Amino acid sequence: MTAFQADSQQLILALSKGRIFEDTLPLLEAAGITVTENPETSRKLILPTNDPNVRVLIVRATDVPTYVQHGAADFGVAGKDVLLEHGGEGLYQPIDLHIAECRMSVAVRNGFDYDTAVRQGARLRVATKFVETARAHFAKKGVHVDLIKLYGSMELAPLVGLSDAIVDVVSTGNTLRANDLKEVEAIMDISSRLIVNQAALKMKRERLQPIIEAFERASKK
Ligand SMILES: Nc1ncnc2c1ncn2[C@@H]1O[C@H](COP(=O)(O)OP(=O)(O)OP(=O)(O)O)[C@@H](O)[C@H]1O
Numbered sequence: 485m486t487a488f489q490a491d492s493q494q495l496i497l498a499l500s501k502g503r504i505f506e507d508t509l510p511l512l513e514a515a516g517i518t519v520t521e522n523p524e525t526s527r528k529l530i531l532p533t534n535d536p537n538v539r540v541l542i543v544r545a546t547d548v549p550t551y552v553q554h555g556a557a558d559f560g561v562a563g564k565d566v567l568l569e570h571g572g573e574g575l576y577q578p579i580d581l582h583i584a585e586c587r588m589s590v591a592v593r594n595g596f597d598y599d600t601a602v603r604q605g606a607r608l609r610v611a612t613k614f615v616e617t618a619r620a621h622f623a624k625k626g627v628h629v630d631l632i633k634l635y636g637s638m639e640l641a642p643l644v645g646l647s648d649a650i651v652d653v654v655s656t657g658n659t660l661r662a663n664d665l666k667e668v669e670a671i672m673d674i675s676s677r678l679i680v681n682q683a684a685l686k687m688k689r690e691r692l693q694p695i696i697e698a699f700e701r702a703s704k705k
């Protein structure tokens with residue numbers, strides 16, 4: 485345990501800026517916790533709350549499971565897409581929060597005959613940030629793929645000939661449409677989960693349990 489966390493009363497929550505932070509605020513409110521600084525305007529990476537024993541770390545969405553796995557944060561909120569890539573080691577995942585909902589899909593350029601390419605057994609070049617999910621999906625289908633790891637702007641790859649297809653998250657479909665792409669296969673539904681460090685759950689159960697329960701009640705659809 486780090487000095488930062490030495491006090492067993494202290495709770496550290498890891499969140500990413502943007503939709504996850506925004507959608508987690510009402511859940512925190514339900515647990516009586518108000519974040520008292522706005523990450524969009526503050527340069528601080530450790531935000532205070534109305535509870536002196538609860539602080540919020542602002543990290544990249546893909547880094548949330550890493551902070552929680554290693555106990556630098558006691559709990560966090562991360563998308564299923566991110567959790568599948570991370571592997572979930574050291575994490576307890578008690579609830580689906582039903583926030584940041586979208587789906588993971590395969591998309592290609594309009595005009596690309598995906599079904600025929602797959603049927604003919606062509607080797608498909610697939611660009612994605614989600615290599616583990618993509619690998620598992622195409623292996624299950626028996627499709628041979630060359631995976632190209634990207635960190636963003638996946639939609640560009642088929643347009644400039646870097647790949648035949650992409651695997652990315654889709655919500656409204658606006659980004660695909662704006663880039664002359666079409667969704668050809670939905671892989672899975674995605675939403676964000678509460679994740680808890682397994683050791684923290686044991687050591688700080690009394691503090692964490694009421695928050696987990698408040699999140700659960702507030703996130704029920
Ligand atoms: N368009 C969308 N609509 C709804 N949910 C989405 C959408 N795009 C992504 N998500 C979900 O929200 C989570 C956080 O997305 P966000 O855009 O904040 O981070 P990111 O930019 O993907 O991550 P990083 O900064 O680490 O690259 C994703 O992991 C995914 O589960």
Ligand SMILES: O=P(O)(O)OC[C@H]1O[C@H](OP(=O)(O)OP(=O)(O)O)[C@H](O)[C@@H]1O
Nearest residue numbers: 637639652653654655656657658659660
């Ligand atoms: O189907 P859509 O509704 O267009 O959403 C899909 C887009 O959302 C994500 O990006 P990003 O987080 O940048 O999207 P944002 O514009 O919602 O922030 C994702 O990487 C897609 O590009």
